[in-house]
Amino acid sequence: MIPLYHDFTDETVLVVGGGAVGARKASRFADEARIVAVSPAFDDRLLELAADDNGGGRSGVDLVRAAPDADAVGDWIDRVAPALVVAATDDAAVNAAIEAAAGERGIMVNRTDVSAGPESDGRDANSVIVPATVDDGSVRVALSTGGASPALAKALRERIETEIEGAGAMASLSGQLRAELKARGIAPERRREAIRRVVRSDGVWKALQKGRSYGREEADSVIEEVLTR
Structure with missing residues (x-):
């Protein structure tokens, strides 16, 4: 399936x-x-x-x-x-x-x-x-055991809830940044690299926990580093 x-x-x-x-x-x-x-x-x-x-x-x-x-x-x-x-x-x-x-x-x-x-x-x-689902903002994870073990699906859902905490805020931020970079005429390859660096940055994830403005500031630093190297 x-x-x-x-x-x-x-x-x-x-x-x-x-x-x-x-x-x-x-x-x-x-x-x-x-x-x-x-x-x-x-x-x-x-x-x-x-x-x-x-x-x-x-x-x-x-x-x-x-x-x-x-x-x-x-x-x-x-x-x-x-x-x-x-x-x-x-x-x-x-x-x-x-x-x-x-x-x-x-x-x-x-x-x-x-x-x-x-x-x-x-x-x-x-x-x-x-399926069992886990939501964080616009991010949704669905999981299923094919009906074999609803208990396992529930246990996995509880584990995943912790793993994706803050993913909704990251999706919103990275989507906005992607649109802005495209509007600036940044080449697709550089855009993809910049957004990859943002979503994989521990610093951005941690900053987002303090608030969107902190996350944005940290993400801008990451992007600037990619675009100026």
């Missing part, structure tokens, strides 16, 4: 299953997509998501109290027209039916009760894994 990023802005995610797993999946997408969750009962986290009408940029969380059986899941998909379907029920037959129905319609599907790793050669091509 090849990891890709997908923009769910103005899209709908259909979550079938309202337990802890369904709630966790819904939470992952709620800041970007509209969520429609279908289940006879809902986890407290889902109820809180739906009740949070303060927005925070959310597109909405709709809870539908119903218990789709294997024969009805296709109708729910057609009704909602989602970009992604999450099969998160505790019934393997229903989850399999959701996966099949989504595949028939060319819709991405995340089935939560089985692995989607290399050993799962029979899985539909539309099957996707929702």
